[in-house]
Amino acid sequence: MSLQAILAKIENDAKAQADEIIQSARDEQKEALHSVKSRIKGRHHRDAEKIRIRTEANARQMKSHAHREMEKALLSQRRIIVDRVISDSVKKIASAPDYLDLMGTLLQKCDLPGTVEVVICANDTDRITSDFLKKLSTEKRQFVLAEENHNDHGGVLMRTGDISLNATLSMISELNHDSMVMELSRLLPLEGQVE
Numbered sequence: 526m527s528l529q530a531i532l533a534k535i536e537n538d539a540k541a542q543a544d545e546i547i548q549s550a551r552d553e554q555k556e557a558l559h560s561v562k563s564r565i566k567g568r569h570h571r572d573a574e575k576i577r578i579r580t581e582a583n584a585r586q587m588k589s590h591a592h593r594e595m596e597k598a599l600l601s602q603r604r605i606i607v608d609r610v611i612s613d614s615v616k617k618i619a620s621a622p623d624y625l626d627l628m629g630t631l632l633q634k635c636d637l638p639g640t641v642e643v644v645i646c647a648n649d650t651d652r653i654t655s656d657f658l659k660k661l662s663t664e665k666r667q668f669v670l671a672e673e674n675h676n677d678h679g680g681v682l683m684r685t686g687d688i689s690l691n692a693t694l695s696m697i698s699e700l701n702h703d704s705m706v707m708e709l710s711r712l713l714p715l716e717g718q719v720e
Contacts, residue, residue, distance in 0.1 A: 640667050
């Protein structure tokens with residue numbers, strides 16, 4: 526074999542070997558890129574899943590918080606409505622046709638002995654009179670009209686000596702406020718309930 530043929534063979538062999546090395550390097554590069562892409566995709570998928578889970582948890586938490594706030598606002602509004610109804614009722618009772626009968630019943634339930642001074646509101650001066658009180662008096666108890674008035678919408682204050690009983694309409698409603706709130710609340714529709 527000639528020198529030239531040997532050199533050509535070496536050159537061809539070297540070229541073939543270089544091509545193999547280059548191809549092997551390309552294959553390794555492709556494999557490395559594929560591996561890196563797979564890891565990045567996997568990490569991206571895990572990160573996206575974490576974000577989705579956190580977002581859903583935050584949405585549930587916000588929904589729960591908003592629901593609690595709406596319930597508080599609803600209860601507060603219902604309480605305002607019920608309080609207004611009670612307050613309006615007190616005023617209406619003071620102008621009801623059977624108001625004097627109610628006051629008569631209240632005074633008859635009085636258990637204070639002796640002379641009982643009755644304090645009325647300014648609006649009752651034409652209705653609860655000395656004559657009215659005299660009719661309700663008994664041998665054990667005499668009702669007399671006080672000179673001053675209380676500033677409630679209706680009802681009476683009864684006093685004898687150091688003892689006094691507050692039977693004004695506002696005090697009666699205040700003493701029974703919680704039970705009236707419970708009763709009236711049952712009449713109001715609940716959240717989402719259609720009347």
